Amino acid sequence: MTFKKGISSLKNALEKGKGSISVISEAASGSSIMISEAVRDISRPLIWICPDKKQFLERTRELQNILPGRVYPFPSYEHLVFLPLIPSPENSASRITALYNLNERRDPILVIQASSLLERVIPAAELSANAELIMAEEEIERDQVARWLVEAGYEYLNRVERVGEFSVRGEILDIFPPGHELPLRILFFDDLVEEIRSFDPVTQRTVSFLKEAILLPAREIVYSDKRVAAAVRHVIEQAKTLDLSASDVNSIIQNLEARRDTENSLSIMPFIYGELDDLLSYAPGDTILVIEDALQCQRNMEAFSERALEAHFQQLENQRLLAEPEAYYASPSSISGRLESLSRVFLAPGRILASRQQSGFSPAAFDVEIETGITRNESLPVAQATFRKGTEFFSSFASRLSRWTDQGKRVFILYQEKDARKRLEGLLEHYEIVFQSLDLQEEAGALPGFDRLADLQAPGVYLLSGFLAEGFTDLESQVVFVPDHELFTFKHFDTRRRKSRKRKVSPVSISDIREGDLVVHRDHGVARYMGLTTMSANDIPGEFINLEYRGGDRLYLPVDRLGLLQRYVGVEGREPRLDKLGAGTWSARKQKVKRAIREIAHELVDLYAARKVRKGIALSEPDDMYRQFEAAFPYRETDDQL
Structure with a gap:
């Protein structure tokens, strides 16, 4: 079956509501294009299930490039939801955006990890009411x-x-x-x-x-008066069953009533909403599921569930106020059973055998089987080259390009940035390879439809803006895709030299520091972190960071001013002297550093001025060897390096 016929067959099967479809393709990127083309004009939701985070990131970027405006990543939380950690705002925003579009739009495409199917989320009715x-x-x-x-x-x-x-x-x-x-x-x-x-x-x-x-809400918890009152009642009831201390319970209640986002907020979600939904609760009955490597998805989901149950037990041992495990995560068996009622497209590099133990991840039989005829490209010589002086490491790929075009193939080299295109053009011109730069995108950076590419009759080399996770060849259509990251990923010859490691000052996170650690306050200097304290300010209870300074002085910093703190980074083995509140030593030290920086800046200005007037040595134009090395450089240059 040709690739174009495969697209047509898949589209017909989906329109007829076939329950289980097998798509056989050596390259997952080829399947991305095929499925995107099949659903381009179908107004149905689609959820693409990836086995792990690597595939999730690759497929998200790939699909957003093929179908811009329709693809929404639904990232898993970076931690188990009942652990005392605060998710990043970007992570929460991506999840909310994906859920809202799945609930409101007719044709969204969500990309998820298999473990995300187990996660409990904000009820769909609550999200709609708070948009x-x-x-x-x-x-x-x-x-x-x-x-x-x-x-x-x-x-x-x-x-x-x-x-x-x-x-x-x-x-x-x-x-x-x-x-x-x-x-x-x-x-x-x-x-x-x-x-x-x-x-x-x-x-x-x-x-x-x-x-x-x-x-839309910035997170999955909306602290309305009604929800806070219900949560307080549920917290008190659950605390009685767990025999928790009154001080711990009062702290949780105070944070709830203050609408304060803390590291315990996600663990309180079941108490706020009573009963949570999961991702499949948002999916209408005509949703299409694409399952990539179904067996690995099922294994990873079951392993995740086991880790969650074990971690939940440990948190209860540590006297944490938690709901039952099923309030945070659904069971793999319940999710697997619900998948069977939806249209499922299974992706695999080879033929999938039907299973005697029917489940959402292993059907008893396939309604339709589609062989795409897609093969992975042979490993490209440039990608495996090691750079040595005098080696023309692009010449072997140039030879392969000539061989492909002689065989009547159309070769599309995908680049991700304009600078990459210029480098590619220079290298192709050097090897006298005729090429054409295409501008077929209806939207900036979007990969054009496969039909438009396949309609280019003349064999040749084409440069095209776009991204695919891996290159592939469609033997029937005589089309080859080569992403630039496969071309220019190479190993440096000399790896014996150790790279120096820069010490990086990073912002403080409450979960990453322990009592007794040293921190630096932007306005008051070096202090010792002594933990969190619950206090009242203007009769409003709140949580404060307890900082100890020289002489036993204390500064209580509200947790929402955490951005004023940084980790202390100094000479290893040497304990710094704590600053004293109100003494002015920290301000004096900052002024001294500022003066030193200004002096260095003046010296640099004088140095560059002297260089400007001195007569320099003119170097020859970069040769072809340099151009090849430049094109294969695997890192992005900063503005001051260009």
Whole structure:
């Protein structure tokens, strides 16, 4: 079967509602193109299930390149949800965006890891109820919007830069909601929305004007008054069964009533909503499932479930307030059984044998079997080359290009950046290989449809902007895809020299520091972290970071000001002297460093000025060997290196 016929067969099978379809392809990237082409005009949701994180990242980028605007990654949490850790705002935003589009759109494509099928998520009804539509020239109570933002997990800051942040300055509301590539600026006149703009968070300049915008919660927990009251009751009931101390329970309740996002927030989700949904609860009955390496997906899902159960038991041993394990994760067997009611496309490099033990990951029989005729490219010589002086490591690939074109093949070399295209053009010209740079994209960076590429009748080499995780050949259509990252991944000849490791100062995370560790406060200097303390400020209970300074002085820093702290990085084996609060030694030390930096800057300016006026030595133009080395350089240059 030809590749184009395979696309047609798959599309017909999906339109007829076939339950289980097998697609045989040596290269998963070929399957990505085939399935994308088959569903391009089908208005049905699709969930692409990957066995692990590596495939999840590759397939996400690949599908977003083929079908831009329809593909939403649904990343797993970086940790088990009941562990005392706070997920990144970007992770939470991606999950919320994917869930909302699966719930509201007719044709979204979600990419997930198999383990994500087990995760409990915000109920679909709650997410729909908390999606706020704001329209220009509409009246809306500003204070009510600000209250909702706090309940929906947004962080109030003076300047909005990351997703999940908002700020209020007079008549201007800045907000960076999930589902938007840029933050929004909403201009009010009293309670009338005058304008909605997207803006660049770096320059703060307007990028575009919008007529309306949907504001989604920044996380999966929305602290409405009703939900907080219910959560408090459930926490008290569960605490009685676990025999927890009153102080621990009071701390949890205070955080709930203060709508404070803490490392325990995700573990409280079952108490807030009562009963959670899972990803399949969002999926309508006509959803298409694409299962990549079904056996490995099932194994990884079962292994994840076992780890979660063991970790849950350990957390209960540590006196953590938790719901039952099934409140956080569904069982693999229950998920597998529910998959059987949906259309499933199974991807594998070879023929999949039907299973006697029928399940969502192993059907008893296939309704349709499609062999794509796709083969992986032979390992490219450039990719395995080691660079030695005098070696023309691109010449072997140039020879293969000539052989492919002599055989009547159309070779598409995919590049990801304009600089990569220029380097490729220079190398192809050097080897006198005739090529053509294509500009067939309907959207910037999007890979054009396979039909448009296959219709190019003339054999030859074509440069095309796009990304595929791996190259492949369609023997019937005589089409070869070669992504540039397979061309220019090579090993350096001399690996004996040890690379110096730069010491990096990273922001503090409560989960990563222990009592007694040294930290640096931006305004007060070196201190010792002494743990978290619950205190009341203006009769409002809150959690504070306890910092000890020289002489026993204490500074209690609210946890929402954690960004003022950094790890202490100094000479190993030498204990630094703590700063003293109010003594001015830290300010003096900072001023001394600033003066030293200014002196170095002046010296550098003088040095470059002297270089400018001195007569230099003119070097010859870079030769072909240099051009090949430059094209194969596996790292992205910074602006100051170019």
